[in-house]
Amino acid sequence: MNLKKIKMAIYAMYLTNKYGIKLKKTKTSKEKMDLRLNYSEELLSKLNIKVQIENKDKIPTQGQYLLISNHRSIIDPLIIEQTLKDSDIKGYWVAKKELYNSSFFGTFTRNAGTILLDRESNNMSSFFKKTKEVVKNNQSIFIFPEGTRNKENTPISSFKEGSRIIALKNRLDILPVFIKSNANDILKEAIEKRTENLIIEIKIGNIISYKDKTSLEENYKKQFNLD
Template identity: 70%
Template sequence: MNFKQISIALYATYLTNRYGLKLKKVKTSKEIFDLRLEYAHILLNKLNISVKVKNKEKIPKDGQYLLISNHRSIIDPLIIELALENSNINGYWVAKKELYNSFFFGTFTRNAATLLLNRDAVNMTPFFKEIKSIVRMGSSIFIFPEGTRNKEDIPLAPFKEGSRIIALKNRLPILPVYIKSNANEVLKEAIVKRTKNLTVEIEIGDIIDYKDKTPLEENYKKQFLK
């Protein structure tokens, strides 16, 4: 790593932990959602990455949804936050337990309105109960159905069944979004070529009824991977 790359890594670490501490001090979900968006703007601006939204008119103005997205990069949640900023859709992110203990993300993740998913847990009942409680409070749920970042040379990794279960149990319409750009490659380029303006494109799909019996992965592919 050269000096510029080290400096951006240090800045990102500082900013992430600074906002983690700010999030820890706030008391309402609205304050948390606002800080998440502010953080996304600052970090992506620092990286000279802008977000282009295709089919922006398909984003509902308000309501509760299970938002699903493909996942390739650590900046995917920030991209989605920016895509939704002109709507009133706010949600809790489902996050794997490894992020809770991360030096880089731990403080931020624990305080940023996230749901801890322990994939090794034998009993998932507490996880689903927590989701139901959050939905009753009026929030949406945001999740990556692939379960982890897709690092393979394929457009989409297989979906886990949990996303569909969440939608069914909570009667949540499903809002599918697709990050068309490989955000991980864009991030790498942003770090190497800091003066270059880069764009990530995200596409909004049609709402999927939670009662739709078509497998969620199949429905998603029909919308985005024709």
């Protein structure tokens, strides 16, 4: 690891834990959402990364949705936060157990407005109970349907069935978002070369009804011409 990487890693850990502590002290969902947005703006600014949105007019100004996105980098949640900053669409992220226990992300993740997903659990009732609580409190739910970061040289990997079940159980229409740029490659360039004015391109799709019986992966691919 070179000096630039070390400096950025130290800064990112400092900023993440700083906001994690701030989030722990919040009392309302709005405070959490505002802090998440501030965090994403501050870290992406440090990385010299800006988000450019195609079909921005397709982002609903209000309402509740299951937002789905492809997942190729650790900064994808920050990219989504920036994508929605001019909208009233705010939500809880579905976060895996590993993030809750992480020394780097743990404090932030546990307090940032998330729904714990424990894939090792034999009983998912507590997870679905939490999704209902979130929706009842007028929040959306954000999820990466691939389940983990896609490290292959493909735009997306296979979707898990859980996303569609969340939409059905909570009667949430689906807002598809596609991160067109390889955000992981751009992140590496930002850290290793400190390149100025890096752009990550986002494309917004059409709302998908939770009643739509088409495979969610098939629907997503069709919307973004990924076949």
